[in-house]
Amino acid sequence: MNKEASKSKEKYFFWLIFVAAFGFRFWGLNSFEMQQDPALNSMRALGWFDFLVGVGQTSPLVWFGHIPWWGNLSFHDHPPVSFFLQFLTFKIFGDHTFTAFLPFLLAGVLTAAAIFIFIKKFKTFSAAFFSALLFAFSSYSVWASRTGYLEGLELFFIILSILFLLSYVFYKKSKYLYYWAAAATLAVLTKYTAIFLFPAAILFLLLSERRVFKTKAFLLSLILILVILAPVIVYNIEVFLARGHFDAAFSSMVGMKPQDYEVLSYREVNVDVFGNLKGIFEVLRQNLSIPYFITFLFGLGWALFKIIKRKADNLILLLVLNLLLMFLMFAFSGAGARFLGITTPFLSILTVLGFLDALEYLKKFATARKLLIPIGVLVLAFELFFSVNTNILKRPVLSSNYFYSPDRFYSHGFEEMDRFFRKEILGPFPKLKRTTVLTDETTTHDLKNRDAILVDERAVWFSRVWYVDRYVYYYNSPFVYFSDLNRAAAQGKAGIFELLRKAGARSTWLVIAKGDNIVSREKNSYNDLLVALSEKLELDAIAPVREIRDYKGQVVFAIYHVK
Secondary structure: OOHHHHHHHHHHHHHHHHHHHHHHHHOOHHHOOOOHHHHHHHHHHHHOOOOOOOOOOOOHHHHHOEOOHHHHOOOOOOOOHHHHHHHHHHHHHOOOHHHHHHHHHHHHHHHHHHHHHHHHHHOOHHHHHHHHHHHHHOHHHHHHHHOOOOHHHHHHHHHHHHHHHHHHHHHOOHHHHHHHHHHHHHHHHHOHHHHHHHHHHHHHHHHHOHHHHHOHHHHHHHHHHHHHHHHHHHHHHHHHHHHOOOOHHHHHHOOOOOHHHHHHOOOOOOOOHHHHHHHHHHHHHHHOOHHHHHHHHHHHHHHHHHHHOOOOOHHHHHHHHHHHHHHHHHHOOOOOOOHHHHHHHHHHHHHHHHHHHHHHHHHHOHHHHHHHHHHHHHHHHHHHHHHHHHHHOOOOOOOOOOOOOOOOOOOOOHHHHHHHHHHHHHOOOOOOOOOOEOOHHHOOOOOOOOEEEEEOOOOOHHHHHHHHHHHHHHHOOOEEEHHHHHHHHHHHOOOHHHHHHHOOOOEEEEEEEOHHHOOOOOOHHHHHHHHHHHHHHHHOOOOOOEEEEOOOOOEEEEEEEEO
């Protein structure tokens, strides 16, 4: 094949990978729903506003009543890179749920492209293509992008730093060392769990390129790392001087349990090393199809065998060193599905390299080699089905654990409810307001000549922070929680609707959680209030103007309008 035909073929396969990565991550984007920690992070990134209601997870705004200058450098529970990238996308594309997911989705697509481009230089075209393709559609990597957890962005910087370090050893050009320093530091500034990259890099360079430690380029790389880390260093110094601890994530890493982060006190070093290691592989097993998991274990075992026999090349050595140090880190802390999302590039590359090595090894055994190829096709096909079932289908088929991941996200009606709010109630948004001083008006609003929206807080708190609280904090939207209004009514001995009328509300919208969306029944008086209110609405023949259904078709929100 001539050079032009070869380049044309590479372009064709590159675009195939790009389409696969893009399609699996962006499919059904308008139905994505903000859940768990991504909801908290996205709400705060929207206006660069580090504030969560409650006393158990406070921030500089709560401590001082205003945001000090250094309080803008980072956030109380995570470093700032993911917040900054979301902040930029919000500025460009506006305040929408799909915008919040955009940096994570694009990171997944770019990671697939980076794997193809770089692996092609260090290994064969087949290794590059299949590694990138497997990453592009494999269930766990797609899940890491589509859920919006920080790991979906972190893994891009992680694999980029590894590929740049390998490029430095391969090409002996200082620029790649600087690129590695920048990418590795950005990974850490996305989430501190990327810290394993630095000891892994030191070990790798000691084994393969120890002369680098005497070079000017290495010294400049260290300086670059410190410069990029400067905002978080300053932030943590100021927090320590003011409160006697560091940010929430760093405090937990060094064994601190300050009252400022009381609800996060469960985070600590865990000495159950073997239990944690077992947990790591259990999480991987749940998020990979069984054939993919088995093939990965073979690939990892084969890579370790080659390293022990000193037959491994630098790519395998660097990947395994990073993976082992990552596992060692999590062996002392434990790791759930969201944490281990950063393994996904390693999984795809090591799986493919192991399989291709097996094909090469079986060259002399034609029959066995012929059997291995359809096995590889079946592994890819089953993982493809597992991925569609976990990430694309609204409601999965067959049984969990074997045919889809138990960690998959489901729609609970919040996004549909949000579209209803924006279209039917809220109307055009005013300019986003960023709060820098904490006052009573931060979480309250003027209801005069407006439609009040009463919200049932039995629905999951994480999602409510994005779908309710962000409208209050940034746009002074007329959302009110039932419990707050009920307390005010009890103190003044007036009904909730009477209170709203006195506050000048034109009418009231009621959002009542139903079925599986009632996740908290701890307050009996509150539940009694909602039951009584629902019964009164029925007696007054007031029917819901909209019923929101979840992925099972069950009603999870009933929206009423009382004029």
